[in-house]
Amino acid sequence: MCDMGGLDNLVANTAYLKAQGGDDKEMRKRRRSLSLPKPEQCAALRTSLEKEYESLCEKQPIGKKLFRQFLASNPEYTTANDFLDELHEWDLAEGAAKDKARQNIINKFCKADSKTFLSFLTGEAADKCKAVTDKDFQEVMMGKVKEGTVEFLKGKPFQEYMNSPFFDKFLQWKEYEKQPITEKYFYEFRTLGKGGFGEVCAVQVKNTGQMYACKKLDKKRLKKKHGEKMAMLEKKILEKVNSLFIVNLAYAYDTKTHLCLCMSLMNGGDLKQQWDPGTHQSKIDCKDSDLKGETAGTGAYMAPEILKDIPYRTSVDWWALGCSIYEMVAAYTPFKGPDAKKEKVAKEEVQRRICEEEVKYEHKNFDASTKDIINLFLKKKIEDRLGCKDDDPRKHEWFKSINFARLEAGVIEPPWVPKPNVVYAKDTGDIAEFSDIRGVELDAKDDKFFKEFSTGAVPIAWQQEMIESGLFDDLNDPNRKESAAGLDDEKKSGTCTLL
Structure with a gap:
């Protein structure tokens, strides 16, 4: 007799693993229908966006990337940026490589006769830079000199950047980031586990191929157990955190029946x-x-x-x-x-x-x-x-x-890496299903809460996805040809999508 449960699990695992491998052909077709908002559509955002250096030029991946592209247009700005990069590399280096990096920084950026001397520094920072030695290198360079370089970039370079085409492009991406997110934005795959209010399943962003773990909170179950406050607190904490060491939130949206949190997919399963x-x-x-x-x-x-x-x-x-x-x-x-x-x-x-x-x-x-x-x-x-x-x-x-x-x-080699052909999760048949919730009706107050919860893309995670998936480069390509016709929402690739 055929083991239907085992067969269902095999099909679910196969589809899930194939999705992780990507489908470049379908992706190219889908991306041809995409385009950034026009510059004139960003006028309101230009006025409302907080002009804060750390947020725009350091924390947000697309902002950081475009700011660096702008800096490359001016030799002095490039020197400041290169210095910070090399100082960061020195901080991460070990042994002989660290000694070599330190000497290179001194010769390149601290000698007055060098073409890349940090001539923009003033006062105490400039004096300490010129007099730095191997002995006080860390204290001086990671202190006053680094601080002086960052302050320099926050001044004239930052102001010029905000009046440049690079910042215009950033505004287009920020406007694009605000697009409504619904379940149609994703393919859904097998169930990976369950929580107190619903299942956790694997999903894939259609336009980038990025995989996430989607935590689904049943709306009626949440209301019955008075879990709204806890769910909102979890969502607000997660969207403020960006770390290599915990799951990061990328999307928050809702469906007719569930609130959904799309977070980093940990392929290795439970610790x-x-x-x-x-x-x-x-x-x-x-x-x-x-x-x-x-x-x-x-x-x-x-x-x-x-x-x-x-x-x-x-x-x-x-x-x-x-x-x-x-x-x-x-x-x-x-x-x-x-x-x-x-x-x-x-x-x-x-x-x-x-x-x-x-x-x-x-x-x-x-x-x-x-x-x-x-x-x-x-x-x-x-x-x-x-x-x-x-x-x-x-x-x-x-x-x-x-x-x-x-x-x-994130430069240390992990001692263990998940195998690409293994699903580190229980069989789908071993994950208990939730019972239906009866006697709970949703009203206008609930709808208001669901709307507050469903804020769409989380900036840092979303921008990182755009860069890592190549969509950032695709939509910024000046020679790119767009197609007016996109893919039918119901058209599927060779992968099997289980709903």
């Missing part, structure tokens, strides 16, 4: 699937979180101040990191213990242990350094906890093998 319990110790970089004002989180990782209703900020994140490090070594959390999988530990008992008991190290793989950092992260009092005393946890011995500058720049 717990990728370590060998009890033998592998992972090193994690932890970012500060936002202010908390209520009880939230997973019980086994909650800090004492949460349970005692004490106001808190990032202290709870350092506590949770300590719990996570412990779990990666022992394969169980510190306040549930090794027998938790055999016999469930009551919620109240876990909370009592968190508030009253010290951590026990029964597993053989805890070394001295690991025990020490866990103990410091799991201090009951906030003022005693690592990360809460104006200290830097990254300086602890446990992190000594990590170059954080290189890690944050």
Whole structure:
């Protein structure tokens, strides 16, 4: 007898993996129908857009790219830009390469007779630049000289940029960024998992081929469980964050039945699937979180101040990191213990242990350094906890093998990379379906909330997608020929789309 469940899973996986491989032929056809808004359509945006240097020229990928193209038109501006780039490369370099980069910067930018001397610097920054030595290089160049260079670019170059065709082009992209986002913007593929309010599925942007994980929140389920405030908070936090180390939000939109958050697709699946319990110790970089004002989180990782209703900020994140490090070594959390999988530990008992008991190290793989950092992260009092005393946890011995500058720049080779022909998710048949919600009706107040939630593309993630997919170069090509006819919305590629 044919295993229909297994066949459905195979078809879903095949379509999903094929989508990740891309379909360049269809993509080219679709892109020929695309075009940026005309410059005259951007007049209102030109007036309303906040003219802030960091946002326009550093944080937003397309803005940064176009600003750099503008700088290339002036030798002095190019020198300033090249200096900042080379200083960044020096900061990431190691060993002999770092020494060579330092000497090159001194000879190229700090010698008065050099063609690329930083002649735009004035006052103390100029004096320190001319007198810099190997010994004080980091203090001088990463301090006053870097600051002076950035201040220079914020002045005349920035003002000229905003009156240039490059800024006009940026406004066209910003207007394009505001396009309405609906479910028709994506192809939808297999279910990857489920959350409290709906499933998580893989989706693909039709015009770029970019894959995302789409978290779908059932509107009626959300209303029944009074989860609107939590959903909006999650969305607002995610759209403000841009990091290599957590999922980033790219789109927020709604369908007739769901609110949708499209986030980074982690092809490797759940972290717990990728370590060998009890033998592998992972090193994690932890970012500060936002202010908390209520009880939230997973019980086994909650800090004492949460349970005692004490106001808190990032202290709870350092506590949770300590719990996570412990779990990666022992394969169980510190306040549930090794027998938790055999016999469930009551919620109240876990909370009592968190508030009253010290951590026990029964597993053989805890070394001295690991025990020490866990103990410091799991201090009951906030003022005693690592990360809460104006200290830097990254300086602890446990992190000594990590170059954080290189890690944050994304240049360290990962120890494990997902295989391109493997789907790291449960079989579709093993992911339980949600039951229908009855007795809940949506009204005008709900519609207002859904509209506030559905803000479309998130600027940094969307702009990065435009650049990485090549669409930025395609639509900026002055020799590009556009086609008035696009692809039929219902036309599909060779991939199988499962709805």
